[in-house]
Amino acid sequence: MRTDARFFDGEIARDHMAVAEITAQGLQIEGLDVAQRIWSLSGLTAVTPPQPGYPFRLSHESEPGARLVITQEAFARELVARAPHLAGGFNPRRAGRIAAIVAASALATAGVLYVLLSYAPQTLAFVxxxxxxxxxxxxxxxxxxxxxxxxxxxxxxxxxxxxxxxxxxxxxxxxxxxxxxxxxxxxxxxxxxxxxxxxxxxxxxxxxxxxxxxxxxxxxxxxxxxxxxxxxxxxxxxxxxxxxxxxxxxxxxxxxxxxxxxxxxxxxxxxxxxxxxxxxxxxxxxxxxxxxxxxxxxxxxxxxxxxxxxxxxxxxxxxxxxxxxxxxxxxxxxxxxxxxxxxxxxxxxxxxxxxxxx
Amino acid sequence: MTFQAFGARGSGSDTPLSFTYVDKPGLGKIALLNALLMVLTLTVYRFWAKTNVRRHIWGCVHINGEPLEYTGRGIELFLGFLIVFAVFFLPVSVVLTVLQLSLGPEHPLLIGANLVLVLVIFLLWGMALYRARRYQLSRTLWRGIRASLVGSSMTYSLLYFGAMLLRSMTLGWSTPAMNLNLQERMTGDMRIGSMPFRFKGRAGPLYGPYAICWVVTLLAFIAVALLAGFGVYGLFGDELKAIGGSVTTDPSNPVPDAHRIGLVIGFAIVGAFVLFAIVSSITWAFYVARELSIFASYTTLDNARFRLETTAGSLIWLVLGNLLLIVFTLGIATPFAQQRLVRYLVSRLSADGIVDVNAILQSREAVGRTGEGLADAFDVSWI
Structure with a gap:
């Protein structure tokens, strides 16, 4: 599947017309003045989450400043189907991990503070x-x-x-x-x-x-x-x-x-x-x-x-x-x-x- | 192979600039979630809350059809806050507590230390503003190109402090010139990628509106003071005379109720103060509107000159509306107030002339790892 796309190379602010294509290796980008490159699906990030009626903006870990803008919704849907992490929204595993980290640090902080507030003042009071x-x-x-x-x-x-x-x-x-x-x-x-x-x-x-x-x-x-x-x-x-x-x-x-x-x-x-x-x-x-x-x-x-x-x-x-x-x-x-x-x-x-x- | 340009303005060396605010759904969800988590975490979540709002609002600001992108992270703001707390607020709190314990609360040395602290905070105020701006710009991308602020926060801070001193010494008359200086430094230090913003202009055109507002404020002050004075005198003139002479001849009305009169005078002072605050806010909205628009017209990027169409009325409506929005929702709708502000500026902003987009290269400025510690501590950043 392929579509016309707008490409920014992250080096100059001007835009480039390009063609994006989903291949076996990943997302292939190519244009008249855009050298061919293939972005692996796992390295893609959605700059803005895919929303019907809004352009879909992508970046890739290999080129931090580069941006690919896709306006064809069928193509965007297909890409999200292949790389589900782009859909954004609620991710139970990630949310679980964050909740665990927050809970653990909150507990640890509370524990340290409790001990500190229980014993340190009494000692300090005597000095x-x-x-x-x-x-x-x-x-x-x-x-x-x-x-x-x-x-x-x-x-x-x-x-x-x-x-x-x-x-x-x-x-x-x-x-x-x-x-x-x-x-x-x-x-x-x-x-x-x-x-x-x-x-x-x-x-x-x-x-x-x-x-x-x-x-x-x-x-x-x-x-x-x-x-x-x-x-x-x-x-x-x-x-x-x-x-x-x-x-x-x-x-x-x-x-x-x-x-x-x-x-x-x-x-x-x-x-x-x-x-x-x-x-x-x-x-x-x-x-x-x-x-x-x-x-x-x-x-x-x-x-x-x-x-x-x-x-x-x-x-x-x-x-x-x-x-x-x-x-x-x-x-x-x-x-x-x-x-x-x-x-x-x-x-x-x-x-x-x-x-x-x- | 066909290449179709979808509304692609801005690929060449002579591109005009356009600014639009494109609403998108999702801010309500962000506002509610932020409010909930702020309460649950005793406001520690504020750094992440701020980040979520910025990411949304930045993404609505479109320049030549491409949105801005906010790449800041909550943890960066949190670390910035922790650093400022550890190197500034914690030592200051400890020193002040120890001084208060060892010397008692009214010792001259303690009062001196407090004065020094106030002075230091005034000195750091400009630095907080500048660094907050630097952090925000370094996290702002357009077409993948990063913005930056390249100057020294120390210089700006000293200039800001000087401007504050001068303002009080000249009864405000230095304000237009000093505001121009500050704006020139801040804007002149701004870059989008490799391309600098430039700011050049005279303070002269600011002085007309300033003089009018200054005189109107003075007259308003006198009028309100007279109004309050005559109001009280008209109501209680005779009784006041009786107190003044402390003799009463009329046995049926022997002692004027001094307590009641004191209460009414108190109300009159508060009422006069509120009235004056309203009148002077409206007056100064005219100056602020003029200043914003003049400053925009002094600003250029490459061969494009900016234009900001502000009016006092729309500015008053913006500020008043935001105030009501925040107060009546107990702060939950604050993101919407911030959105109104950004939308106001963006929708009234335009530019004459052209920019060579091919000359905007990726920024080579170093990117700081943490942000806004001082600004958070002083609560100076507006978004």
Whole structure:
């Protein structure tokens, strides 16, 4: 089968009239000023896929710039019948291969990132210089406190200082920290970078005994001890950077993800802080049952639906950042035999703590 | 053996040029598939999406009956992006983060570093434009002959930066001359195969339209400002006086609602701004239309001189239509907006004179392996 065709040799822009013929060896092209050549069928590429009513344009691997334009549809159909890869369209084998490559690289990337984000931040958190931790803490505290009133700090308040000191006595590995009581709209306690522990007035109001407050404080000291908040911030920055790589600079998604990531610790982190709290409370001879009771109260609150309303309310509340599970409540054990419990605070101290924001 | 020429213009040494946009089906499928995969891949697919659209639109642009061919590949754009990310954005992010961590967010050194970054981005802006153009041309074939951009992106970048500085220093009056300079460099560096495009002309004819648009914009600004001012004063004149004097004598209407007045003034400012933006956009469409058409008439290829018939009205309709098209389809129809733009230019483009097609030889310029990293990062390429 043969047809008239238009030929470009890929060296000069002018066109040549040629005759194309399908032979046993392949596609033979020849013209008055076109030297005879044979293009193998397997080396052909359709520059534009064959479409009825449109010229069919072909190139060949042996002459990258050369183009053959066929307008006779019967010839084009015959050629596609002989060389089906020219038809274009959906190719299951090729699509399968691409899907496999994409899936494999996506899985590998996800795996590497998961490992990196799980372990690297915790390690980095311990090498962060104290001045950086402090600067980070300043920024986070300013965002968190917003315009809430600062009622007292362990630096200025004797009751808080003594309670904190009792919990850390004899453990030199705990970095220095400061306890701050804020009057905020939420019931919560946070460990921030740079050794700042923020407790809200509502938390103290909700506690029935000083042992409960001491338990929460011990838990937050655990977060400080393990540098959880620094690690979490580093992780959030890493996630933000990754999202920026993916989207080429999308900010809304990344900052929301960052905020969620900062406020919420992993279950492992919570377990570590709980276990630290257990040890510290026993060491200070404070009854851990207070801590346990506080958790049980929170659990009940969760059952009743909590505060409800608004994403920020939900995030700001204790339940969302410190999800209490039965497993965690179970893990809190009473003082061992032979250790006599001493109250966390004297009655006078407890009364003064309850009025700290007045 | 018979040789039949099917509409074969353009085999000789004295060929006139013709440009047509020939629609073909398939863009809708590309648009939908692109949108779907962009969502599924958190926009990483954008490089392949862009490539698919270009391949389609290039193939619709016919010069003397033969379509353009786009040979770029998504992976090339992706690699270009990764390189720019690794050598520019990653180090910059790390340095800024470390500075912020170690010094706090309001330290003068951090502010200084941010200013330097802004300066560097301005300096690289022209380079991004130039390199994107170079990549696109190197992937554009006509009759199997490759186009190219042969100059230095550094030179262009400096010129672009200078033009930006000069523009702000001269309240805009350097714009026509500098635009001409930039266009001269870009067009003068363009080749189709071995044949260069040439650009030659004076900035003089641009200044008439520019002066008119500049003065109209100034008057529009004053008018809109007065309108907003008098509007607010007319509504609240008495109450404003009361606030000014902070004494009220009428006990039935003692305290003017300062909060409400503040709100209305806020709305007036926003409204005035929007009104001014609309008026000045329409005004400047006249200049842009003139500039496009004058620049085209300064451009030659061999013995052919280009002509682009643009009007402000059609340009406004083009931009407005594209805006609506993109907004109301949440970006899914972006390929159609790009098609409208290319179709607009191609269908209004023509050339007087002839080109020696026998003198257009295959390009010997080296072809880069990756493309458009900076342009993607700054989001400057329009297609």
């Amino acid at each position: 962060l210089p104290d001045s950086w931790r402090d600067s980070l803490g300043n920024q986070v505290e300013a965002t968190l406190a917003n315009d809430g009133k600062l009622c007292a700090t362990s630096a200025g308040n004797d009751t808080l200082r003594r309670l904190a000191a009792r919990m850390t006595e004899g453990n030199p590995e705990i970095p220095s920290f400061e306890v701050k009581i804020y009057d905020l709209k939420i019931l919560n306690a946070f460990a921030l970078p740079g050794g700042r522990i923020v407790m809200t007035r509502k938390l103290i109001d909700a506690a029935r005994t000083p042992d409960e407050v001491a338990g929460v404080l011990a838990h937050e000291i655990g977060h400080v001890y393990h540098r959880h908040s620094e690690a979490q911030l580093i992780r959030a920055m890493g996630i933000e950077l990754l999202l920026r790589i993916a989207s080429g600079g999308g900010d809304t998604v990344s900052s929301l993800a960052g905020l969620l990531a900062i406020l919420q610790y992993s279950r492992d982190a919570e377990r570590e802080a709980d276990s630290f709290a257990q040890t510290a409370l026993v060491h200070a001879a404070i009854d851990p049952m207070g801590f346990k009771r506080f958790f049980e109260e929170l659990k009940k609150l969760e059952g009743s639906g909590g505060s409800g309303g608004g994403l920020f309310d939900a995030m700001g509340d204790m339940m969302s950042t410190h999800p209490v599970t039965d497993e965690r409540i179970e893990a809190i054990k009473p003082l061992p035999e032979g250790v006599a419990a001493r109250p966390a605070l004297s009655d006078t101290d407890w009364q003064s703590l309850r009025k700290i924001c007045d």
